[in-house]
Amino acid sequence: MDIALIGGHGKVALLAAPLLVEAGHTVHSVIRNPDHTDEVEATGAQAALADIETLDAAGWDELLRGKDAVVWSAGAGGGSPERTRAVDQDAAIASMDAAQRVGATRYVMVSYFGASLDHGVPEDNSFYAYAEAKARADEHLRASELEWTVLGPSGLTLEEPTDRIDLDPAEGGEVSRGNVARVIVAALANPATAGRTLPFNDGETEIAAALDAQD
Template identity: 65%
Template sequence: MARITIIGGHGKVALLLAPLLVEAGHEVTSIIRNPDHEQDVARTGATAVVADVAASDIDAITELLADSDAVVWSAGAGGGSPERTYAVDRDAAIRSIDAAVAAEARRYVMVSYFGAGPDHGVDPSDGFYAYAEAKAAADAHLRDADLDWTILAPSALTLDEPTGRIDVHAQEGASVSRADVAAVIAAALAEPATIGRTVSFNSGDVPITDALRG
């Protein structure tokens, strides 16, 4: 049993992830910004904690993570202004990484996206540019952190039913269901072979646990 904190606990992936972790016997805390979402989180079996990580400094986030063995970053600004995107997807994510180090929550799984990185190739005039830049910065910071980190980079997300199978040789233009992304996060947390790796993936034919060991 591990104590796992999900940051961005009301996101579509996080709401699918929490029940998987609870069913596996873990103690799950889901950090959410809106108190109106507490009941949604409670139905997953996780404990909701209301906190705005974008408005929290490192000390405050460290306190949130104080009893955690593992952290899952599944938060996002969800578009909108570049300022908000940088504040959440870059700055708050980076603070959460530093807070995890301070709290000795050694296992950290970052949900990124396929193609993330300094060579993302998104034009500065594109509305996606701020997100691409923010994720590149946060992922780079995590790779340099003294944590047992994994970066998961799914392709385009769908609302399809889970298949339990993926392809870790992700292809441009491919997709994967949010339910399978949730299953990949849960499996990655339990699979030491994913530590120190960036795993890009889309839907495929290989069982998730086998794909992550490969």
């Protein structure tokens, strides 16, 4: 597949890109800062420069045209509520709409464990803007005609990946970014993950087997 990896300089994306390339995919890692080009291309991906916060519909169409899949791994990174909404909600939704227009039919969203419009986060909590933005983006994706998968990793760590997870746990825990990267690759390789929301922690089941069990 030819994949647009949105948020290509993020920690998860930098781990996912070489795995996707190794799996035989062509990866276009979308970044805003040209200074990150060398680091991104060292993964085997091709850097694509775009400011997703300001990109218009025509720009999104140009960015995604010819792609088979989109992986969303971008985020405002705890900025202002306005920027969080612009990136995590508005830009994400714009990318979904463009993917439908240009035929990039497969879409994997990296969300977070427990993301929901019923998140229960108070409006005066600093996490509220992010919870709202991610939930609204996820819901837009689920209502689309794309072959979507929403990934719900729990608390992210920098531990070494184990290639093992617990899928659909009763409560959140922790998961290494390396395992999240591996779940991205495995989800793209498994058509049965389309139309599914997959919350997970680090765990005991090999990733591919865990996803196969959802068939």
